[in-house]
Amino acid sequence: MRTQVGIIGGGPSGLLLSQLLHLQGIDTVVLERHSRDYVLGRIRAGVLEHGFADLMREAQVSDRMDAEGEIHDGFDIAYDGKRHRVDLKGLTGGNTVIVYGQTELTRDLYEGRDRLGGVVVHNAEDVTPHAFDGNGSPYLTYRLGEAVHRVDCDFIVGCDGFHGVSRTSIPKDVLKEYETVYPIGWLGVLSRTPPVSKELIYVNHERGFALCSLRSQVLSRYYVQCTLDDSVEDWSDERFWAELIARLPEDAAATIVTGPSIEKSIAPLRSYVAEPMRYRNLFLAGDAAHIVPPTGARGLNSAASDIYYLYHAMVDHYRKGDPTGLDRYSERALARVWKGQRFSWWMTRLLHRFPDANDFDRRLQKTELDYLFSSQAAMQSLAENYVGLPF
Template sequence: MRTTIAIVGAGPAGLLLGQLLQRAGIDNVIVERRSADYVLSRIRAGVLEQGTVDLLDSVGASQRLHAEGIVHHGFELLLDGRREHIDLDAGGVPVTIYGQTEVTRDLMDARAAQGGQTLYEVDDVAIGGVDGDRPWLDFTVDGVVTRLDCDYVVGCDGFHGVSRRTIPEGVLRTYERVYPFGWLGILVDTPPVNDELVYARHARGFALCSMRSASRSRYYVQVPTEERVDDWSDARFWNELRARLSPDLAERLQTGPSLEKSIAPLRSFVVEPMQHGRLFLAGDAAHIVPPTGAKGLNLAMADVGLLASLFDKAYAGGEPQALARYSELALRRVWRAQRFSWWMTSMLHTLPGLDAFTTRVHGAELDTLLASRAGRATIAEAYAGFPGQTLD
């Protein structure tokens, strides 16, 4: 087999990159080790920045998003019972609530409509030749060992994927922080407790009231990393969530049986550079952010949006040297998003071992920002999303 760009991973980032390349007339093949049904079963983020919406618009994969997505012009901080509204219009743009599963489904449908090739349930993927000018993938599909020759390889296969591990030892610098807590999340078919997302700081721990639609809600509470999902009945979860909310929100909270319940660990992670030879990393293959800042999916989509524009310059514009700047440009946005996600996590969570002085300073920092229009605009601008990077 032969293609121009080989993409490893058929999550939303890989699928979006495939569509962007198709639109630019650049042939591509996506390989994915899981089944399409498994990919669609992943419960992930639901806050889309306007830049992500614009990219989905550009590939014709946003019709259902605009019909069913919920546009939010703000969110709430609940600080030890005190409610503070953050106006996203102060940052310039709103966000849209639309589940990652639905984004993936829409991109799968768009790719199928355009005849793009995606190979699912691919085993034993190996990447080679990226140090030269003839990269390739070896893999097994339907029991047949196959080689896919290409010009470039893009790894959109997540933190545990093969792409980053293909890069020789000593090439990448790793920056990481693992947080000593996780988020216990529950998905439920009840109306959201609030019209906008609520991020709650409380002495018992952080909580988040989120949503997927007007009738489906997603709630989280901070728990120690050693907690087990099996130890949390629905009743225990609802009692703990109520305890972390203000009385008015606790009274309005509608409970129900959980559709899904899981614990997600939190970490900050970045590798530099995000490319090696003819191999490029995007999304979780290159960086992970704690979900507090709602940046993970949006960063991945920004990565492939940038990369697609650079491939277009390389092929249509005759500027292959533009690709050498991918890592430099992508990392500018990645580190800004990392800083904001780390800040939101530090400010709103109960941190084990944190002394009383620092706890009070965190409260004072939030109060200082919330006391000024500029401070509120700074929070709104970061939450709504940083501009995508382009060539100077």
């Protein structure tokens, strides 16, 4: 098989890049090691910054997002038992976010690829990139059952996540990794219940962080901070709801509707960046290159900014013969990635209770929250990062 761009990973990043390039007449093949049902079964982030929403529109897969997505003009931060609103729209001159589940977004991208006849190979095992170092023409190999297949291409893009093969294929003396692992996790529950609030509520509480989120007006997503020693089996539905209610401000606790969990999982928190995001003819995008704590809703959105830069760079290369965008991809993508890292780190430190925190740390945290809501400039900084910095 021959294509122009070989993409490893059939999640949102890989599918979005494939769709955008296809619309510009650039051929792609996407290799995904799981089945489509498995990919669509993953429960992930649901807050889209306005730049990501615009990319979905450019990719011609935004109809359901625009019809069903929840437009949020702001969100609440609760501490000391009181809710304080962050007016995203007012503080940023009209920008908002869209709450739309990653599962639905991925479904839309799959339907877009199907509509255009895009090539997405599922259950592709042992995917391996070859000759991307400039010694020969790049190609990918993969296995379907007992048969080994080959895809020749001009470039390889790794959108295969933190545990994928792409990043680990870059020589160790080239790759620089930055990481911090937080000593806490998030226990998340999805329930078929109406959300407790029309907008998200982030909670700083002495018992630990909590978040009230949603996927629709009949589907809610809730989180509580837990320890890394916890397992899902430790948390019955009854224990989860009791703990969540104990952390919420009184007005939310009094009106929350509880119900059986549809999905329950624990996610550890880490910050991670790999540099560079390009090694010759191999490019990294999304979780293959960087991970953030979910606190600031930057993970999926940081991946979208990678795709923005890479998509435009590929178009300039193929349509104009201009390699500048490809040459500068890593530099440009990392500049925005690190800003997203800073914001996620700051939100995480602001809202969680860390087991090693002393009285001084806790007092500083409260002072930071008090300052945030006493300063228009501080709130504006939070808001402009949350809705998405310019590409």
